[in-house]
Amino acid sequence: MAEYKLLLPSMGEGVMEATVITWLFNEGDVVKEDDSVVEIATDKVDSDVPTPVSGKIVKIFKQKDEVAKVGEVIAILEIEGEGDTATSEEVKTETSAPDADTIKAIEEPLNPTATSHVEFSGDLYLSPLVKSIAQQEKISETELQTIKGSGLEGRITKEDILSHVANRGNQTQKPVQQQSAPVQAISIPPAVTSAPAATISVAAGDEIIPMDRMRKIIAENMVKAKHIAPHVTSFIETDVTNVVKWRAKNKDIFEKREGEKLTFMPIFVKAIVKAIQDFPMINVSINGDNIIKKKNINIGMATALPDGNLIVPVIKNADQLSLSGLAKAINDLAYRARNKKLRPEDTQGATYTISNVGSFGNLMGTPIIPQPQVAIMAIGAIVKKPAVLETKDGDVIAIRQLMFMSHSYDHRVVDGSLGGMMLKHVHDYLQNWDLNTEI
Numbered sequence: 196m197a198e199y200k201l202l203l204p205s206m207g208e209g210v211m212e213a214t215v216i217t218w219l220f221n222e223g224d225v226v227k228e229d230d231s232v233v234e235i236a237t238d239k240v241d242s243d244v245p246t247p248v249s250g251k252i253v254k255i256f257k258q259k260d261e262v263a264k265v266g267e268v269i270a271i272l273e274i275e276g277e278g279d280t281a282t283s284e285e286v287k288t289e290t291s292a293p294d295a296d297t298i299k300a301i302e303e304p305l306n307p308t309a310t311s312h313v314e315f316s317g318d319l320y321l322s323p324l325v326k327s328i329a330q331q332e333k334i335s336e337t338e339l340q341t342i343k344g345s346g347l348e349g350r351i352t353k354e355d356i357l358s359h360v361a362n363r364g365n366q367t368q369k370p371v372q373q374q375s376a377p378v379q380a381i382s383i384p385p386a387v388t389s390a391p392a393a394t395i396s397v398a399a400g401d402e403i404i405p406m407d408r409m410r411k412i413i414a415e416n417m418v419k420a421k422h423i424a425p426h427v428t429s430f431i432e433t434d435v436t437n438v439v440k441w442r443a444k445n446k447d448i449f450e451k452r453e454g455e456k457l458t459f460m461p462i463f464v465k466a467i468v469k470a471i472q473d474f475p476m477i478n479v480s481i482n483g484d485n486i487i488k489k490k491n492i493n494i495g496m497a498t499a500l501p502d503g504n505l506i507v508p509v510i511k512n513a514d515q516l517s518l519s520g521l522a523k524a525i526n527d528l529a530y531r532a533r534n535k536k537l538r539p540e541d542t543q544g545a546t547y548t549i550s551n552v553g554s555f556g557n558l559m560g561t562p563i564i565p566q567p568q569v570a571i572m573a574i575g576a577i578v579k580k581p582a583v584l585e586t587k588d589g590d591v592i593a594i595r596q597l598m599f600m601s602h603s604y605d606h607r608v609v610d611g612s613l614g615g616m617m618l619k620h621v622h623d624y625l626q627n628w629d630l631n632t633e634i
Contacts, residue, residue, distance in 0.1 A: 196273050196274070196275065196276070197273075197274050197275075197276045198253075198271055198272070198273060198274070199248050199250055199271065199272040199273070199274045200268045200270075200271055201232070201244075201246055201268065201269055201270040201271070201272060202266055202267065202268055202269065203235070203244065203257075203263040203264065203265055203266065203267050203269050204244065204265070205265050205266075210237050210265070210539045210540075211264060211265055212237075212262050212263060212264045212265065213235040213236060213237045213262070213263060213265075214235065214236045214237075214260060214261070214262050214263075214324040214325075214353075215233060215234075215235055215257045215258065215259055215260065215261050215262075215263065215269070216233075216234040216235060216236050216241065216259070217233070217234050217259055218232065218233050218234075218255060218258075218259070219231055219232055219233060219234065219243075220232050220252055221252070221255075222252050222253065222254060222255055223251065223252065223253075224251070224252050225249075225250070225251045225252075226246050226249065226250065226251075226252060226272070227249045228246065228247060228248055228249045229245050229246070229247070230245060230246055231243035231244065231245050232244060232245065232246050232252070232270070233269065233270075234535075235263075236324050236408065237539050240506065240537050240538070240539050240541070240542050241409070241535055242535065242536065242537055242538055242539070243535065243536060244269070246272065248272065248274050249274065249275075250272035250273050250274035250275070251272060251273045252270055252271075252272055253271050253272065253273045254270060254271040255269070255270045256268055256269055256270060256271075257269045257270075260324070260325075260350075260352040260353055260354075261350075324353055324408065325351050325352070325353060325355075325356050327408065327412065328353065328356050328357065328360070328408065328411070329356060331411045331412065331415050332356075332360050332363075334356070334359075334360075339351065339356075342355055342356065342359050343355070353408075357405070361405070407502075407504070409504045409506075410504055413504060413505055416565070416566070417563055419566060420563050420564055420565060420566050421563060423566055424564050424566070424569070424605040424606075424607065425605065425606040425607060426561075426563070426564065426603050426604075426605070426606070427603070427604055427606045427609075427611065427614060428561045428601050428602065428603045428604075429601065429602045429604075429611070429614055429615045429618050430559065430599060430600070430601050430602075431599070431600050431602075431618050431619065431622050432597055432598070432599050432600075433597065433598050433599075433600055433621075433622045433625050433626050434582065434595050434596065434597055434626050435577055435596050435597070435598050435625050435626065435628070436595045436596040437626070437627070437628040437629075437630055438459065438462055438596075438625055438628045439577065439596045440630060441462075441628060441629075441630050441632060442457060442459060442462070444630075445457060445634050448634070449519070449522070449634050453519065453522075453523070455522055455523055455526050456522075456526060457522055457634070458522070458525070458526075459551075459574075459577075460496070460521075460522075460525050460549075460551060461518050461521035461522040461525055462518070462625070462628070463549060463551070463574055463625070464494055464496075464510065464513055464521050464525070464549060465518055465521060465624075466621045466624035466625050467494065467547065467549060467572060467621055468492055468494065468513050468514045469620070469621075469624050470617050470618075470620040470621045470624065471492055471514075471547060471617075472492075472514065473617075473620050474613060474616060474617045474620070475488065476488065476608075476609075476613060477547065477569065477570050477604070477609060477613065477614075477617050478492055478546050478547055479546075479569055479608065480546070480567040480568060480569065481567065481569065481605070481607060481608060482567075486608055489546040491511070491512055491514075491544075491546065492512065492513050492514040492546060492547070493509050493510065493511050493512065493513065493544050493545050493546045493547075494509065494510045494513040494545065494546075494547055494548070494549060495507040495508070495509050495510075495545030495547065495548035495549070495565060495568070496508055496509070496510060496525065496528060496529070496548070496549060497548060497549070497550040497551070497562070498528070498529055498532045498533070499554075499555075500532065500533060501533060506532050506537070506542060507542060507545060507548060507565060508528035508529075508531070508532050508537055508541045508542055509528075509541060509542060509543065509544055509545045510524050510525065510528065511544065518632070518633075518634050519634055522634075528541065545565065545568060546568060547568060547570060547571070547572075548562075548564075548565050548568060548570075548571040548572075549571070549572050549573075549574065550562045550571060550572070550573045550574070551573075551574045552573050552574065552575055552576075553574050553575045553576035553577060553598065556576050557575060557576060558575045558576055558578070558599050559573065559575040559599040559600075559601050560573040560575070560601060561573070561601055561603055562601070562603050563603070564603055564604070564605055568605075569604060569605040569607075569608055569609050570602065570603065570604040570605065570609060570614065570617070571602075571603050571604075572600060572601070572602050572603075572618070572621065573600065573601045573602075573603070574598065574600055575598050575599035575600065575601070576598065577596050577597070577598045578596070578597055578598070579594055579595070579596060579597075580594070580595060580597045581593070581594060581595075582594075582595040582597060598625075600618060600621065600622065602614055602615075602617060602618040602621075604617075
């Protein structure tokens with residue numbers, strides 16, 4: 196028998212470590228190749244780690260709430276065969292060794308300004324999960340040092356910090372002692388703290404539901420987005436009768452050929468990508484006084500999860516994909532999002548986002564722009580309505596498939612003309628959809 200070292204795999208650019216949520220198997224259990232063996236959490240997404248080999252778990256090195264770095268051994272498996280101990284990196288024979296630049300990039304610490312407004316010194320060891328909660332709750336390092344950790348070697352666990360947050364309001368603050376010695380008057384900005392919450396009475400029978408980690412992240416990002424970007428929203432109603440007819444004609448053929456469902460989403464994404472190519476200044480982000488024009492067109496796709504939370508997986512280089520390729524990419528991302536199979540890199544790098552509020556039966560919506568993007572489009576429900584059509588013989592009333600679209604954009608860099616014309620071009624592409632388009 197040989198030993199196999201299961202390493203924490205790379206999880207995308209900028210992700211150097213992860214926190215163990217739970218092990219799906221115990222020591223002594225037999226696992227099969229590609230079985231998910233442990234759930235992990237990063238600041239971006241929760242995901243599973245599969246094993247690339249079959250064998251028996253003989254030793255688990257990272258327990259619940261402990262942090263592991265990328266490339267670190269998290270477990271040892273006993274596998275069939277003889278020879279030296281193998282690692283999960285050695286199994287991937289096609290993977291080339293990283294170059295010097297890659298190694299340097301991995302070893303460099305994360306840019307603190309890109310992740311948080313609250314900084315912690317190296318003297319305080321925190322897992323990414325605990326650090327994320329501390330940043331969301333605006334807990335300072337001094338306050339963290341007062342929390343008694345119940346984890347390994349006194350480390351602060353998720354339960355410790357959540358308990359602290361819950362009891363935060365009950366703690367009596369000590370008055371600040373005045374210095375007796377005269378000092379030069381200087382202006383010191385107050386520490387960043389959470390705004391005092393209004394007292395809300397809880398009646399008998401009311402249920403208190405603490406926000407989970409993802410909901411807190413969503414809440415923080417939404418508040419930040421509305422605070423940063425002055426939102427403007429434009430609306431348009433589009434006749435998508437041709438789109439509906441085309442899909443009805445091709446969906447069964449596509450499913451039989453590819454084994455994939457053909458939804459409306461790849462059509463919408465295709466139209467949006469074309470419009471972005473017409474108006475590339477919508478595919479930008481803001482960095483201080485600079486506008487960064489993005490080379491790639493990466494479309495974020497807002498996806499509702501079974502637990503009610505929201506996540507935005509990203510279709511990378513959407514402009515390089517055919518309709519068939521978009522359909523496969525969208526189905527894959529949606530499936531993995533709803534089954535907690537996304538990798539951190541699957542949620543990074545979006546340059547423009549689409550939200551299909553019509554999937555909930557909503558006619559329209561005013562979505563919030565994800566930072567650092569400058570625009571987002573919401574697609575409403577497709578509804579049969581009587582509409583006036585212009586013909587060579589005059590106007591007629593006919594039953595058509597109509598749909599509202601809304602376009603929210605950042606008025607710092609996107610004026611009404613750009614935001615409105617972008618929306619109108621998406622409208623034109625959909626309304627004039629070619630019934631002979633190949634899939």
